[in-house]
Amino acid sequence: MSADVSDLSLVRRVQRGDKGAFDALVLKYQHKLVKLVMRYVRNPAEAEDVAQEAFIKAYRALPQFRGDSAFYTWLYRIAINTAKNAVVSRDRSPIEYDLDRHNTDESYDMQGRMKDSETPEGLVLTDEIRTTVNAAIDCLPEDLRTAIVLRELEGLSYEEIAAAMDCPVGTVRSRIFRAREAIDRRLREVFEGGLGRAEELG
């Protein structure tokens, strides 16, 4: 399968005036972009502001996007430039972020910084979402769990997963879909319940 086909089909729709397609791109890449911007700015709330600005800039610049590179690569460059400009304009030096550090150290560091500015209900919900997804993955049958982890954690293509699991590509597609469905059944409850709680708190 050629790379970036799904993003490109959404991008073409946005370029033809369909703003709804841009929502899908934001939903897909918002976490990655915030994570990226947090290498430059100090806290998650500020990172979200910068990421929002980057998305808006990307939307406005989308007529110039010709698909020569992957959409995320293009978006990545916009986000980096936006973050650097934000740092300069606020007269702050970027955080030294060692990419080679171990994941656990990184998680601890980010979690610590996030807690500085996150609201209590937001933190509870984020934790609940994590717990729910991890618990749902633990409950998955072995073949479904392996397929979804190889896809999401290792970033393997369906063809590579099929080779690793010694099964047809169609089976891989089905396993990943069923894994997502199983996780989503639990996740939906958290989101719906969480939103309700947030409204009560608000």
Next chain:
Amino acid sequence: MNEELDSQLSAMFDDELPPAECELLARRLSRDEQLKARWGRYAVMGTVIRAESGVRLNGPLAARVSAVLLAEPALTVAALPAAPRRAGVRWWQPVAASALAAGVAAVSILFLRSEAPPSAAPLSAQQPAMVRGSAIMPASVPAPLSAAAPDSYVVPRTPSVRPVVVPMTELANYVVAHSMVSSPVARRNLLSAFMTGEGAAPGIEAVRENAKIAQ
């Protein structure tokens, strides 16, 4: 929700859906809020599995971007500089390329024709003459000249003088008639060559040469 549709959504999220199906699903995804919410949850799952911490999984970023974009003008085809225009002109590109190739070929043929000698016959017409020439050596074509000629891809001109084949009896009479006035040395050379068959069918020119030497 339709299971096949959800399966397609999952494959599209992984960039594993065929382009044609992607186009159709992208259209539906941009309009269907329920499908969009599911798409967003797929992104959350990936973030959790990759243990990407430090980001709010229930954050309002997407909603905020969407709200800002409501005030933005929708992009139009007229605002697109490259992609649609490129698609619009794509049809004439193969035609132009073919026309260019045909033009170059025509110019090349004309150039080669102008370079070739005007009397040059086609190769197929020349070959039989060359075969004949090898069987009966034309007297007017000196052998050393052709042997010394450098390699060339130019087709040699057809000799304008046809080979003259002198009948043996006529030649013998000619030799005898001239032996009366030729020197004894020249006469002996000529007759010995004639008798041994070295000049099996000498042309009239060769005989004339000998006659000149004798005089």
